[in-house]
Amino acid sequence: MTILRSLLFNAFFLGGTAVVVLLGVPLGVISALRKDGPADHATRIFAVSGIALPPFWFGLLLQLAFATWMGLLPTSGRLSVFTEPSEPITGLLLVDSLLRGNTALFREALSHIILPAIVLSLPCLASILRVNRSEMVEALRMDYVVAARAHGVTPWRIVMVHALKNAMLPTLAIIGLRWGWMMSSTVLVETVFDWPGIGLYAVSSAIAGDFKPVMGVTLIVGLNFMVANLIVDLLYGVLDPRLRRA
Amino acid sequence: MSAATEETVAAPPRRRLRLAIWLLTRSFSSMLGLFLVTVIVALALAGPWIVPYPEHVQGAIDLANKLQPPSAAHWLGTDEVGNDILTRVIIGARISLLVGIGITVAAAVIGVPLGILAGLAGGRLREVIMRFTDLFLSVPGLVLAIALVAALGPGIMNAMIALILVWWPGYVRLAESKALSIREEPFIEAARVAGASRARILRRHVLPNSLSPLIVKMSMDIGQAILAVASLGFIGLGAKPPTPEWGAMISIARGYLPDWWWYAMAPGVFIYLAVLGFNLLGDGLRDILDPRSNRG
Numbered sequence: 001m002t003i004l005r006s007l008l009f010n011a012f013f014l015g016g017t018a019v020v021v022l023l024g025v026p027l028g029v030i031s032a033l034r035k036d037g038p039a040d041h042a043t044r045i046f047a048v049s050g051i052a053l054p055p056f057w058f059g060l061l062l063q064l065a066f067a068t069w070m071g072l073l074p075t076s077g078r079l080s081v082f083t084e085p086s087e088p089i090t091g092l093l094l095v096d097s098l099l100r101g102n103t104a105l106f107r108e109a110l111s112h113i114i115l116p117a118i119v120l121s122l123p124c125l126a127s128i129l130r131v132n133r134s135e136m137v138e139a140l141r142m143d144y145v146v147a148a149r150a151h152g153v154t155p156w157r158i159v160m161v162h163a164l165k166n167a168m169l170p171t172l173a174i175i176g177l178r179w180g181w182m183m184s185s186t187v188l189v190e191t192v193f194d195w196p197g198i199g200l201y202a203v204s205s206a207i208a209g210d211f212k213p214v215m216g217v218t219l220i221v222g223l224n225f226m227v228a229n230l231i232v233d234l235l236y237g238v239l240d241p242r243l244r245r246a
Numbered sequence: 247m248s249a250a251t252e253e254t255v256a257a258p259p260r261r262r263l264r265l266a267i268w269l270l271t272r273s274f275s276s277m278l279g280l281f282l283v284t285v286i287v288a289l290a291l292a293g294p295w296i297v298p299y300p301e302h303v304q305g306a307i308d309l310a311n312k313l314q315p316p317s318a319a320h321w322l323g324t325d326e327v328g329n330d331i332l333t334r335v336i337i338g339a340r341i342s343l344l345v346g347i348g349i350t351v352a353a354a355v356i357g358v359p360l361g362i363l364a365g366l367a368g369g370r371l372r373e374v375i376m377r378f379t380d381l382f383l384s385v386p387g388l389v390l391a392i393a394l395v396a397a398l399g400p401g402i403m404n405a406m407i408a409l410i411l412v413w414w415p416g417y418v419r420l421a422e423s424k425a426l427s428i429r430e431e432p433f434i435e436a437a438r439v440a441g442a443s444r445a446r447i448l449r450r451h452v453l454p455n456s457l458s459p460l461i462v463k464m465s466m467d468i469g470q471a472i473l474a475v476a477s478l479g480f481i482g483l484g485a486k487p488p489t490p491e492w493g494a495m496i497s498i499a500r501g502y503l504p505d506w507w508w509y510a511m512a513p514g515v516f517i518y519l520a521v522l523g524f525n526l527l528g529d530g531l532r533d534i535l536d537p538r539s540n541r542g
Contacts, residue, residue, distance in 0.1 A: 048275070048522065048525060048526065048529075049518075049522070051521075051525060052469065052473075052518055052521040052522035052525055053518055054473055054476055054477065054480075054493075054496075054514060054517045054518065054521070055477075056477065056480045056481075056493075056496065057496055057510070057513075057514035057517065057518070060496070060500060060503065060510055060514070061514070063503070064503065064504065064507055068503075068504040180386045181386045181387070181388075183386065183389075184386035184387065184388040184389040185388060187388060187389065187392065187481065188388075188477055188480065188481065191480070191481050192500075202389070202392060203392065203481045203482070203483070205396070206392055206393075206395065206396035206400075206483060207400070207481075207482050207483065209396070209399075211396055211397065214392065214393050214396045215393065217389065218385055218389050218390065218392075218393045221385060221386060221389045222384050222385035222386075222389075225384065225385065225386055226384060
């Protein structure tokens with residue numbers, strides 16, 4: 001259990017989540033507003049590629065480009081092998097280094113999570129973007145949008161309140177699903193980036209034929225998935241008053 | 247009388263098919279998907295006859311030519327024991343396609359009858375089937391597949407079995423919801439009043455009407471299954487080298503990475519294009535066959 005707890009604090013998983021939430025919905029909205037324009041085509045091509053790119057291979061490509069050829073970012077691991085990690089407070093290097101005021105360590109930890117976070121979030125981001133776009137296109141065609149425009153409601157308010165609130169329901173469902181899947185693709189990303197987390201732990205145990213750690217990880221990932229979907233169901237009620245009574 | 251009704255029933259589908267083909271050719275991304283899928287299928291079918299070095303398929307050893315960059319003799323270079331990468335990638339298409347289609351078809355064959363049964367029967371039987379399905383859906387696919395492979399032992403057959411076990415619940419869900427909505431349609435009631443047997447209603451009315459979302463889902467799933475098999479191969483739980491499976495090839499190529507980078511390129515590009523092709527084709531088919539549902 002202690003092993004699992006220490007492995008669960010996965011910085012790039014959190015980073016990936018942040019990327020997905022901050023980018024997926026706005027890109028979907030922009031794409032829907034500029035339907036069939038160049039921005040729309042670009043985001044759609046990006047979205048389809050994001051789903052089709054094998055994450056393990058994309059990770060290798062990024063390592064080659066940004067770490068080996070350009071030398072901008074480190075290839076793998078949580079820290080460089082020469083850095084002594086400090087005594088953990090929360091277990092998250094980013095938070096620990098900030099709490100201690102160690103900016104050098106913070107910058108190093110941050111540079112190590114950039115590539116894995118991108119690889120991890122891409123498929124998730126892509127499918128949220130797709131769903132959000134198609135729902136926004138649908139919602140912007142509705143009569144209540146025409147009515148709101150006729151009443152002189154500002155375009156910003158029409159998009160953000162009238163259309164987006166309705167488009168968010170199916171989008172939330174996908175966010176819940178994909179968040180759970182994202183946790184399972186840490187398995188691949190951790191293998192590529194040699195990151196000591198639960199995914200790599202599960203894989204090395206599975207290859208060694210040690211079944212108990214695999215069961216533990218499966219349980220945790222399943223639990224995370226269920227909690228995510230529970231949160232989504234509760235948020236449904238917040239967004240849609242009709243569901244509160246049911 | 248019966249011949250006349252048969253004819254009026256048969257004519258619209260043919261016209262619908264023509265309309266569908268016309269709509270498909272109008273969309274650039276659908277055509278791109280169709281093109282990619284056709285190329286991959288053609289490579290897989292013609293594989294053993296067109297590869298430049300057939301003896302490299304099962305792993306010959308030619309150390310004099312190992313790790314060569316792309317050249318006229320070896321278009322995509324050679325791997326760590328001197329095998330031609332182009333040859334192995336083309337044969338890999340055969341494996342991936344076979345496994346991808348196998349997983350999807352097996353999952354549909356298990357899932358669809360269960361789903362239709364659950365949707366039509368209702369009551370306690372439906373509860374049992376659907377709760378059992380939820381049990382499998384409660385853990386994300388890849389992790390469940392890894393757990394199953396860990397129990398069964400690594401290997402491409404076991405990876406396939408594990409992925410079938412992960413994949414069938416989606417088809418139960420789809421078939422059940424389709425069967426539930428079709429059950430309420432007036433034409434089912436009419437057929438029942440006209441004295442059609444349960445089996446006939448199922449065969450002539452329920453199944454054809456649930457076919458289009460099923461085709462769309464299967465087309466998408468073949469791509470995802472190819473990706474899943476490659477993922478298992480990459481982490482060492484799927485096909486074992488020297489089997490020329492794309493994921494396993496990338497896994498080995500990774501060890502030769504910065505210096506011999508072209509080794510990892512070819513299998514990755516092929517996975518990407520195969521998955522992209524099936525996804526685009528599925529998207530295009532959905533726009534035509536099932537325009538109302540637009541879920542990614």
